Amino acid sequence: xxxxxxxxxxxxxxxxxxxxxxxxxxxxxxxxxxxxxxxxxxxxxxxxxxxxxxxxxxxxxxxxxxxxxxxxxxxxxxxxxxxxxxxxxxxxxxxxxxxxxxxxxxxxxxxxxxxxxxxxxxxxxxxxxxxxxxxxxxxxxxxxxxxxxxxxxxxxxxxxxxxxxxxxxxxxxxxxxxxxxxxxxx
Numbered sequence: 001x002x003x004x005x006x007x008x009x010x011x012x013x014x015x016x017x018x019x020x021x022x023x024x025x026x027x028x029x030x031x032x033x034x035x036x037x038x039x040x041x042x043x044x045x046x047x048x049x050x051x052x053x054x055x056x057x058x059x060x061x062x063x064x065x066x067x068x069x070x071x072x073x074x075x076x077x078x079x080x081x082x083x084x085x086x087x088x089x090x091x092x093x094x095x096x097x098x099x100x101x102x103x104x105x106x107x108x109x110x111x112x113x114x115x116x117x118x119x120x121x122x123x124x125x126x127x128x129x130x131x132x133x134x135x136x137x138x139x140x141x142x143x144x145x146x147x148x149x150x151x152x153x154x155x156x157x158x159x160x161x162x163x164x165x166x167x168x169x170x171x172x173x174x175x176x177x178x179x180x181x182x183x184x185x186x
Contacts, residue, residue: 017061017064020061020064021054021057021058021061021064024054024057024070024074025054028070028071028074029050029054031071031075031146032049032050032053032074032075032078033046033047033050034145034146035075035078035079035082035141035142035146036049036050036053036078036081036082038141038145038146039079039082039083039086039141040082040085040086045085046082048085049078049081049082049085050078052081053074053077053078053081056077056081057074057077069152069155071152072148072152072155072156075142075146075148075152075156076155076156079142079156079157124179124182125179128175128178128179128182129141129175131178132171132174132175133174135167136167136168136170136171136174137171138157138167139153139157139164139167139168139171140167140168140171140172140175142156142157143168150164150165150168
């Protein structure tokens with residue numbers, strides 16, 4: 001009994017697609033989580049958004065070869081999912097969860113006092129970021145936390161590169177002003 005050549009090539013193509021998707025998950029899951037978390041501010045909601053993004057990738061696996069920059073494409077998917085979720089449902093209030101702060105703060109070589117000071121500084125910076133106007137906050141998050149270029153941010157947000165640079169300039173100036181103001185109050 002012979003196996004048709006088309007069945008063998010289809011099976012090989014399927015294995016190659018599975019390997020490509022697995023590689024995307026391995027390479028970008030962390031970055032996508034950070035993007036989703038920066039919008040949703042809830043760990044489980046961010047994880048759900050990342051899962052939904054990868055489910056969409058699975059549904060559209062046949063278009064993977066057409067995508068020029070997988071990183072930007074995936075970030076745009078998860079960004080839109082997170083914004084849709086945020087619009088649909090009021091997000092749960094943020095909490096100062098010590099476990100969550102421990103995930104994002106350096107812990108090696110710091111004393112308990114230094115760790116507490118770093119946690120407080122981290123929380124103050126995030127509070128300042130949250131006070132930014134939405135357009136400036138979006139650009140700053142993608143630039144500073146996800147290290148996307150102006151071109152990549154423009155693609156994710158569907159705006160011009162000059163708009164990205166303007167918003168980033170305003171965001172940085174506003175952040176500097178807020179941090180200076182906070183320092184003057186201490």
